[in-house]
Amino acid sequence: MSYTVPAQTRIGHVHLKVSDLQRSLDFYCGLLGFELMVKYGDQAAFISAGGYHHHIGLNTWHSKGMPPAPENAPGLYHTAILYPTRKDLAAIYKRLTDAKVPFTGFSDHGVSEALYLNDPDQNGVELYWDKPRDQWPKDENGQLTMYTHRLNLSNLLQELES
Structure with a gap:
């Protein structure tokens, strides 16, 4: 069943x-x-x-x-932390950038925008916000079509100007 x-x-x-x-x-x-x-x-x-x-x-x-877990072994890929708004994501991006924290990536997934980094034990951390559902990309049959494009960071930071 x-x-x-x-x-x-x-x-x-x-x-x-x-x-x-x-x-x-x-x-x-x-x-x-x-x-x-x-x-x-x-x-x-x-x-x-x-x-x-x-x-x-x-x-x-x-x-x-102990040392970090091996990268090429089963385990947690990353912890995803969902921020309530795009402005909140912009604020944490600026805070981490000002603190010179290294990032491992920045992505626009169509459904969300995300910042990637590692914690001190090299556990992956994703900081993201979800776009409104009516903006999620769909194909001609209405099926979700997520993707990974580079996140426009300067556009993200413009959220802090409003």
């Missing part, structure tokens, strides 16, 4: 193994602006946007002091 997950289902949080808890907190809270909800010594922390119990869990239970 076929089953379809309910449309209101959401991915609730991601829990990352990190090698240095404070270094990860400096990145996710200090740089990206997440709020620390609870910390368990130097072993684990739960962080949030807007006071939710946690959107991201960080722990060193099996990874303290």
Whole structure:
């Protein structure tokens, strides 16, 4: 029997193994602006946007002091963090650029615009916003046709002028 997950289902949080808890907190809270909800010594922390119990869990239970996971092995490709507006995405882009954080890519996917970078443990991070559904590209049959084009960063930054 076929089953379809309910449309209101959401991915609730991601829990990352990190090698240095404070270094990860400096990145996710200090740089990206997440709020620390609870910390368990130097072993684990739960962080949030807007006071939710946690959107991201960080722990060193099996990874303290360890090197990053191999790039060419199964595992998490990236954590995607959805911003509510294009202006919010522009603001975090400017903040990270001003802090000289290296990016790994910038994409317009037709349905969304995204910035890509790595956290201190080389876990991929996607920062993005979704375009309104009525702007999503579709073919002549009404099927979604996502793509990957280079994101126009100067156009994105114009959002901060309004």
